[in-house]
Amino acid sequence: MTASSYIEKIAIVGAGGNSGKFMTESLLRTGKHTVTAITRADSKTKLPEGVEVKIIDYDNHTSIVDALRGQDALVITMGVMAPADQQSKLIHAAADASVPWILPNEWSPDTADKALVEDVAAFQKIPQARELITKLGKSSFIGITTGFWYEWSLAIGAAYGFDFADRTVTLFDDGETKISTSTWPQVGRAVAGLLSLPIHAEDQGKDRCLDRFRDGLVYVSRFTVSQKDMLDSVLRVTQTSLNDWRVTHEPVQERFHKGIEALQKGDRMGFARMMYSRVFYPDGNGNFEKTRGTINELLGLPQEDIDEATKAAIQRSKETTWS
Numbered sequence: 001m002t003a004s005s006y007i008e009k010i011a012i013v014g015a016g017g018n019s020g021k022f023m024t025e026s027l028l029r030t031g032k033h034t035v036t037a038i039t040r041a042d043s044k045t046k047l048p049e050g051v052e053v054k055i056i057d058y059d060n061h062t063s064i065v066d067a068l069r070g071q072d073a074l075v076i077t078m079g080v081m082a083p084a085d086q087q088s089k090l091i092h093a094a095a096d097a098s099v100p101w102i103l104p105n106e107w108s109p110d111t112a113d114k115a116l117v118e119d120v121a122a123f124q125k126i127p128q129a130r131e132l133i134t135k136l137g138k139s140s141f142i143g144i145t146t147g148f149w150y151e152w153s154l155a156i157g158a159a160y161g162f163d164f165a166d167r168t169v170t171l172f173d174d175g176e177t178k179i180s181t182s183t184w185p186q187v188g189r190a191v192a193g194l195l196s197l198p199i200h201a202e203d204q205g206k207d208r209c210l211d212r213f214r215d216g217l218v219y220v221s222r223f224t225v226s227q228k229d230m231l232d233s234v235l236r237v238t239q240t241s242l243n244d245w246r247v248t249h250e251p252v253q254e255r256f257h258k259g260i261e262a263l264q265k266g267d268r269m270g271f272a273r274m275m276y277s278r279v280f281y282p283d284g285n286g287n288f289e290k291t292r293g294t295i296n297e298l299l300g301l302p303q304e305d306i307d308e309a310t311k312a313a314i315q316r317s318k319e320t321t322w323s
Helices: 020-030 061-068 086-096 114-119 125-136 184-195 227-238 252-264 269-278 306-319
Strands: 009-013 034-040 052-056 073-076 101-103 140-145 168-172 179-181 216-219 223-225 246-250
Touching: 009 020, 020 034, 020 184, 034 061, 052 061, 061 086, 073 086, 073 184, 086 125, 101 184, 125 140, 140 184, 168 227, 168 252, 223 227, 223 306, 227 306, 246 252, 252 269
Parallel strands: 009 034, 009 073, 034 052, 073 101, 101 140, 140 216, 168 246
Antiparallel strands: 179 223
């Protein structure tokens, strides 16, 4: 472990990705960290200015170990379609490189909720990664639970139920179930704030240190809102009224099962309908701000205007085809 009482050297996988670039930029802005992007030789992703770069080959364990040696922390961000064994290769290499801290590829709804993980197979690999880190016994982990990305998800009709081009919205049940959701900038700030805490308790108190969160989950949110709250924001941003939209309702459990059926028939949007509808179940698993609490206040995360995030989502919906 570093001789310093703070984390200084941070390696990040996905430093130029949708979420990773915000984490990288926020870490660099602190002026407290050296940030190294871990990337493949064939990657075409543009990286934020100010990062160091280490090239790895996922089929060459030694190349990953060499890239991670001397790092105080490893932050892993990768997409749903990343190879299933990619994170485990990173975790094994981090253990062999003696990296003290890992933030695994969490960034999701609450995977400490066993019913949610059981129902959504894609979430099962998240606790498995935490278990692997513990089993290897060389690194400590902190899993950051964020909920879904608001500006990403609102842009996808199969996710939160909004179709901006057609001005239609499908409300699940009564549309009033609240879920905790985040934005990329907010999570970037959270990662930077968390990794800037002292490792051990100092004068600020026992709560303001990484030891408090060692080998556990922390919860970060941007908004805890219902679909009706989202709709209110959409109406303000688009300067439309409810009469300009076609609003329908669908039982959330029916939507979940229809999503599974569609996925089994090869409709990839069925996956989104299934996964997103599950957090709107009335069991409350989607509202982790209520069930678990968050570390927003401890990290000094700001309260932002939901309408700004809604604007970003509407712009994304115009730029990307979801099919």
